[in-house]
Amino acid sequence: DAGVIQSPRHEVTEMGQEVTLRCKPISGHDYLFWYRQTMMRGLELLIYFNNNVPIDDSGMPEDRFSAKMPNASFSTLKIQPSEPRDSAVYFCASSFGGPSNQPQHFGDGTRLSIL
Amino acid sequence: GESVGLHLPTLSVQEGDNSIINCAYSNSASDYFIWYKQESGKGPQFIIDIRSNMDKRQGQRVTVLLNKTVKHLSLQIAATQPGDSAVYFCAETNAGKSTFGDGTTLTVKP
Numbered sequence: 001d002a003g004v005i006q007s008p009r010h011e012v013t014e015m016g017q018e019v020t021l022r023c024k025p026i027s028g029h030d031y032l033f034w035y036r037q038t039m040m041r042g043l044e045l046l047i048y049f050n051n052n053v054p055i056d057d058s059g060m061p062e063d064r065f066s067a068k069m070p071n072a073s074f075s076t077l078k079i080q081p082s083e084p085r086d087s088a089v090y091f092c093a094s095s096f097g098g099p100s101n102q103p104q105h106f107g108d109g110t111r112l113s114i115l
Numbered sequence: 116g117e118s119v120g121l122h123l124p125t126l127s128v129q130e131g132d133n134s135i136i137n138c139a140y141s142n143s144a145s146d147y148f149i150w151y152k153q154e155s156g157k158g159p160q161f162i163i164d165i166r167s168n169m170d171k172r173q174g175q176r177v178t179v180l181l182n183k184t185v186k187h188l189s190l191q192i193a194a195t196q197p198g199d200s201a202v203y204f205c206a207e208t209n210a211g212k213s214t215f216g217d218g219t220t221l222t223v224k225p
Binding site for chain 1: 149156159160210217
């Protein structure tokens with residue numbers, strides 16, 4: 001069975017550039033989550049969707065970050081303009097059922113480096 | 116604020132021994148707890164979960180114990196194998212939001 005698929009696996013870009021991270025959740029899952037992982041702050045929830053609708057975006061750092069889910073099989077996380085402090089591993093996860101009831105299935109992440 | 120913390124950042128065990136990884140949580144209203152395993156270069160992988168109306172749950176070689184009185188969660192791994200070497204995270208969920216702990220690195224010595 002295909003798991004959560006993220007692309008690209010690695011991204012290196014210069015500060016000021018736009019970065020777009022992509023995620024394909026597991027088919028049939030109705031929740032999608034975006035996380036950021038750093039050594040300093042650990043794993044942080046940025047935003048999550050239920051049935052393609054954003055439910056909680058309180059973890060999105062600032063207006064430079066935006067996330068969309070145009071359909072049940074695709075989501076993007078965009079950073080514009082990017083800054084060196086955005087360097088981290090970004091994970092997408094999905095679940096069938098909400099975070100109060102079901103574990104999440106994570107992709108292998110996008111390692112983002114902003115120079 | 117809410118936080119989930121681990122007592123020990125690293126744990127080293129001999130192959131074949133049992134491992135115990137501990138986690139303290141701060142929100143007594145949390146009602147769902149999950150243990151994840153993360154290997155290098157991979158995303159967290161679900162191991163086992165437990166709801167707040169239980170105090171113990173067993174899986175294959177793993178057991179999770181929940182002590183709500185002291186807000187403590189533990190993961191026990193029986194007969195630890197080299198493939199168990201990874202970072203282990205606990206997560207607590209309250210009001211639909213999950214918070215992850217800092218992680219414990221488990222190293223299994225052959």
